[in-house]
Every structure is written in structure tokens, then in C-alpha cells.
Amino acid sequence: MLKGIDQRLSAEIVHVLMLMGHGDDLVICDVNHPAATIAAETTYGRLVDMPGCDIPTAARAILTLMPLDTFVDAPITRMQVVGDPTADRPIFARMQAVADSAEGRPVPMQSLDRFAFYEAAKRAFAIIRTADSGPYGCFILKKGVIDLPEL
Template sequence: MLKGIDQRLSAEIVHILMQMGHGDDLVICDVNHPAATIAAQTTYGKLVDMSGCDIPTATAAILSLMPLDTFVDAPVARMQVVGDPYAQVPVFARMQATIDAAEDRPVPMRALERFAFYAEAKRAFAIIRTADSGPYGCFILKKGVIDLPPLSERTA
């Protein structure tokens, strides 16, 4: 273990977050999502499981290290309910509260039709599947930047 890193984050997940750059997307999904199939088409190329976590808990752990993009209108996307694009399921509100708390501000979230979500997920850097049973627990997080001082200004 390392200091300050949520124990739910495996070394593989930390490695993925470190490899991602500004604007890269990370999919966090429930167990019903066709994650293994779609993950094969992502940059990382394979599915990563975050067993024992629901989606908001996994997201909170991830966002403890990863900033969301501030250069886009909505750095988080979610899947729409099939047949009722305006419907709300409990995980939507729980995720909104989680991302708002992590960023300490209201964070816009956009909704995508199911197949549009799958298409966007295929272009993601990686997919992390949680143990959440859903339904509609499918989210895409766009990585932002961290403003750090130049290395020459840092003290040991």
C-alpha cells in the first residue's frame, strides 16, 4: 500500500490513471454492461474489474486521484434509459452527488442513447467494471489536468 491512495484502487487501476492523458475517457460500469466485449476495442484493450464496489464508491476512489476535464461542457456521460430518455434511476442521482463532491462544484452530466454510449465507450482509454448490479450504471468520465508548479520550483 501507499500513503494517500484509496485501498480500493488496485495497482492496475492506478497504472491506467497514470497512463491516461487530458481528454482521455474512462468508462465505469455495472455488471450488466457488455464490458469485456467493448473493452477489447479500447486503448487499454482489456477489461479491469473493481470487485466489491458499487459505482459511486468506485467513482469516488478514482476521482480522489483523477480530475475531471474543465474544458468541455459535460465531462461525464451516462446511458439513457431505453425507451424513456428522460427517466431517472437511483444511480444517476448518486453519481451526480459523487462527482459534484469530488470536484467541489456542480458537474454537468450528459445523457447518451444506449448504442451511442457503446460507440463512445469503444473509443475510451479503459473500462472498469464494478460489482454494481445496475440498471443503467454506465458512465464515461473525461480526464482533466492538474496544474502543477514546474519541477524546478518544487522543494524536496
């Protein structure tokens, strides 16, 4: 263990977050998402599991280390409800609350239909699958930058 890193973040997850650069996408998904299939097409090339966590818990831990992009209109994308793109699910508000708290500001979120979401997920850097039972617990987070002091 290391000081200041949430114990839910495995060494592999921290490694993935460190490898990612500004503008790279990270998918956080539930157990219903075809994560293993899609992960094979990501930059990282394989699925990363985060067992024992629901989506908000996983996102809260990840966002302690990963900033969200401020150079895009909506740094989070969620999957739309199939057949009713304006429908709401409790997970949407829960994720919104986590993102807003982590960033200390309202974070805009956009949505994509199921198959467009899958295509966007294939272009992500990596996919982290949680133990969340879903449904519609599928989010893409765009990594931002932090202003670091000079070395």
C-alpha cells in the same frame, strides 16, 4: 499499499489512471454492461475489474486521483434509459453527488442512448467494471488536467 491512495484502487487501476492523458475517457460500469467485449476495442485493450465496489464507491475512489475535464460542457456521460430517455434512475443522482463532491462544484452530466453509449465506450481509454448490479450504472468520465508545480 501506499499512503493517500484509496485501498480499493488496485495497482492496475492506478496504472491506467497514470497512463491516461487530458481528454481521455474512462468508463465505469455495472456488471450488466458488455464490458469485456467493448474493452477489447479501447486504448487499453482489456477489461479492468474493481470487485466489491458499487458505482458511487468506485467513482469516489477514482476521483480522488483523476480530475474531471473543465474544457468540455459535460465531463460525464451516462447511458439513457432505453425507451424513455428522460427517465431518471437513483444511480444518476448518486453519481452526480459523488462528482460534485469530488470536484467541489456542480459537474454537468450528459446522456447518450444505449448504442451511442456503446460506441463512445469503444473510443474510451479503458473500462473499469464494478460489482454494481445496475441497471444503468454506466458512465464515461473525461479526464482533466491538474496544475502541477515545475520540477
